[in-house]
Amino acid sequence: MRRTRSLNGIDRRRVLSSLALLPVLPGTLVAAAAQTRAPGDLLPSWSDGPAKQAIVDFVRATTEPSSPTYVAPGDRIAVFDQDGTLWVEQPMYAQVAYCLERVPALVARKPELRNVEPFKTVLSGNREAMAKLPLRDIEKILAATLTGMTVEEFQSEVSRWLETARHPRWNRPYTELTFQPMQEVLQYLQSNAFKTYIVTGGGQDFVRVYAAKTYGIPPEQVVGTAGTTKFGYGRNGQPLLTKEPKLLLNDDKGGKVEGIHLMIGRRPVAAFGNSVGDREMLEYTRAGQGAPLAMLVLHDDAAREYAYGPAAGLPDSKIGTFTPALYDEARKRDWTVISMKNDWKRIFAFEA
């Protein structure tokens, strides 16, 4: 189904490519249209429309050697936010679920925490009380469950949790709740020599545990919020790295751009996000030379996923989500908005 909404009335590429959908065209334009459509078949979960077309046009503009905006393979860097962009972020970030569900094991190891807040509330299982915990208490839980062990112990704990944890709505592993259309974009870009990175506000070490298997993205291409580690020696003199409760990189908002510089060292040519945490990364990418692509996922499908942000008429104060102000900026700066409802034929791979 085609969309009528357009964020840029005078985008020549989009106007031209939409012509390809008309029933009768002169011979030369039909040939061009055929070329346009072929790569689009690599995006089978996408409906025809400006969002799909923007992706196909971008790949052509950056990979065809004759294109004035051609990008050499080594410089083809594409960055993706994770929560809400590559997979479901509602009703709670998977990593926060992990931290809460680790509390019983933590208290078993440190019984002195049993009657201490906020661990007491988490152990009670009272979801209403847990939802009211102040940020300071949430941070205590994160520090206690994400640090104090070696990096290998942490990887094992997260791996084990991912095998058994289930999302409350679909009763499926979190790693099955990735958006199939975005998986297709990752593969489409990777097959065109793009290096695809996750740039997430979530924990770098957490996401790295499953990124290769889940997205085809190796650990070194996951940039996320990171704490320090400390090199030292174990009982048998073996060298080891311990995770410390000290923030090194707060990979959110402007921190995402700083993280991109630290870990990648170059400006991306494509960026995908869904929330105010992605704003600076989208701005920075879009301010580059050539034909950079900036896309925003709009959660407007309560039936198949969730509707929040502008789609739910939420006010601008809700941090961490796509807000009306971000929507306005997308219009102004020619970022392409992806409507989950209209642009995606299916959301998850497990759908028929």
Add this chain to the structure above:
Amino acid sequence: MRRTRSLNGIDRRRVLSSLALLPVLPGTLVAAAAQTRAPGDLLPSWSDGPAKQAIVDFVRATTEPSSPTYVAPGDRIAVFDQDGTLWVEQPMYAQVAYCLERVPALVARKPELRNVEPFKTVLSGNREAMAKLPLRDIEKILAATLTGMTVEEFQSEVSRWLETARHPRWNRPYTELTFQPMQEVLQYLQSNAFKTYIVTGGGQDFVRVYAAKTYGIPPEQVVGTAGTTKFGYGRNGQPLLTKEPKLLLNDDKGGKVEGIHLMIGRRPVAAFGNSVGDREMLEYTRAGQGAPLAMLVLHDDAAREYAYGPAAGLPDSKIGTFTPALYDEARKRDWTVISMKNDWKRIFAFEA
């Protein structure tokens, strides 16, 4: 010329492979020797001997599918120190030369520094006085010349400097003073699907400027000492990143292992270094499973390069170099020492 020094008298692989150099062998062993030699031809600047053989054996042990220590292509991570391992570090790190040579331009922009120490001493050109500047003053010079500009401005400044700067001994650009045998190792590993990283105590942003052209290593595969950057907006509202004088990662000693975890997220299977700053990285690599390779470059060739560290009989107190204690550890942990004098037929590409 073969070497008689051996760090491990009972290394079976080395004993077997040295048999290949004997004049008469049974047919099957000759066939095995031919297989051994072929990849070695990709290391034409290396003399036959245990160092070259250790590299060839390592590649075979990690890339032949039937090998019990086979490593999947995605996990083939090799890390290289830069200063003293990939290129000349004497008489002064190239980056320190850069900072000192930037001082006149800095003072031209900020005349109030002209009569302030340590800038006054640097401007005097008195090398003896400059050599006596305390570390605190050196740090002031580094901060003043490496921070306070956008990341793009810094890249341009370093690029321009590299074009005209010359090493005092060879009167050549610093980027011509890379060790040809190590360039061959980089290419040999890259052609065997290894991802090669520089892990340097030097500035990450500095080394990234020339690493692709000089070593075939893209910016995202350079891990180095890094300061913070700050995201903000320029006069015309354009997003920009400014380099700040705040240390984020001190990529030396244990910090190299912490940097490897932050930027790569996995334990390397091969590590190359030359100084006490590389010790923990070598230990960490060598403590991994399979057949990890750890190699140390010994500067023992005063005629063609320099002789320092144990080769010059220096005491163990000289920080930043290969020390007798490191040499002892190499023996104990079966790291392979590379003698520049004996193992390298030529040092630089520009030699006849």
